[in-house]
Amino acid sequence: MNCKINSLSSPIPCKLCTKKPKLRRRNTILFSISSSGKQQKTISTSTRIENPTSEAYTVSFKTEKGCKLAISRYPDFEYDAEGGMGTGIAAKVTENGPANNDLPVSFDLESLYIPPLTSSTAKFLGLPLPPFLKIEVVPEALHGSINQESGKVDLEFKAKFLFSAGSLYKAPPLLVKTVLTSEETKGTMKSGRGRRLDKEGKCRLVGVATVDPIDDFFMNSFLGIPCVPC
Incomplete structure (x- = not known):
């Protein structure tokens, strides 16, 4: 018995810039976490970079045109994500000898913005989405590593996708x-x-995800979940 598993994939042309501050400073990262109820919890964590064996960096993240969003068995959505942005911090530790080239980075969710898919930003089969359709992307986590020498980037991404058709x-x-x-x-x-980071800080990031069913028959049917015999 085979199962048909839905997936989401998204090539994202983006630009990552790393900038080393001249002075050591205190950085505060705010993580906003939505609970299952109406209340919203905010967790504030502070990172003080004072260790002389650490090198602190500010990292900026920008999304550009030419993105794609693929859902299940359907053709790709053309997606103009220009205007997406975010900032994060990274620290290269050299305490135990020469630092490796992997730069751990964590992005501030308060500054992270990804444009929604609407009639002005997305096309399907060459046509704009109907004006009433909208897919919002609400980031919940973005962190990982950047290798400054090879240009390799790996970022763990977690987000809520909100599908709506007007009211x-x-x-x-x-x-x-x-x-x-x-x-x-x-x-x-x-x-x-x-595509790895180039000298201008540009790269193309891709990701594939298998999603779990939600409490909505229409959306589960549209995405092809849960697994069904085929």
Whole structure:
């Protein structure tokens, strides 16, 4: 018995810039976590970079045109993600000898913005999405590593995708977890190949995710979940 598993994949042309501050400073990262109820919890963590064996960096993240979003068995959505942005911090530790070239980075969710898919930003089969359709992307986590020498990028990405059709229909949040990478990634139905950072700080990140069913028959049917015999 085989199962048909849905997947989401997304090539994202983006630009990552690392800037080393001249002075050591205190950095505060705010993580906003939505609970299952109406209340919203905010967790504030502070990182003080004072160790002389650490090198602190500020990292900026920008998304550009030419993105794609692939859902299940359907053709790709053309997606103009220009205007997406975020900032993060990274620290290279050299305490135990020469530092390796992997730069751990964590992005501030308060500054992270990814444009929604609407009639002005997305096309399907060459046509703009209907004006009433909208897919919002609400990031919940973006962190990982950047190799400054090879240009390899791996970022763990977690976000809620919110599908809606005007005021008539709003699906429950669809939770997507994936690793956005500059390398090759493969899923059951989708695959993609990224591109490493160049001298201008530009790269292409790809990710494939298998999502769990939600409490919505229409959306589960549209995405082809749960697994069914075929």
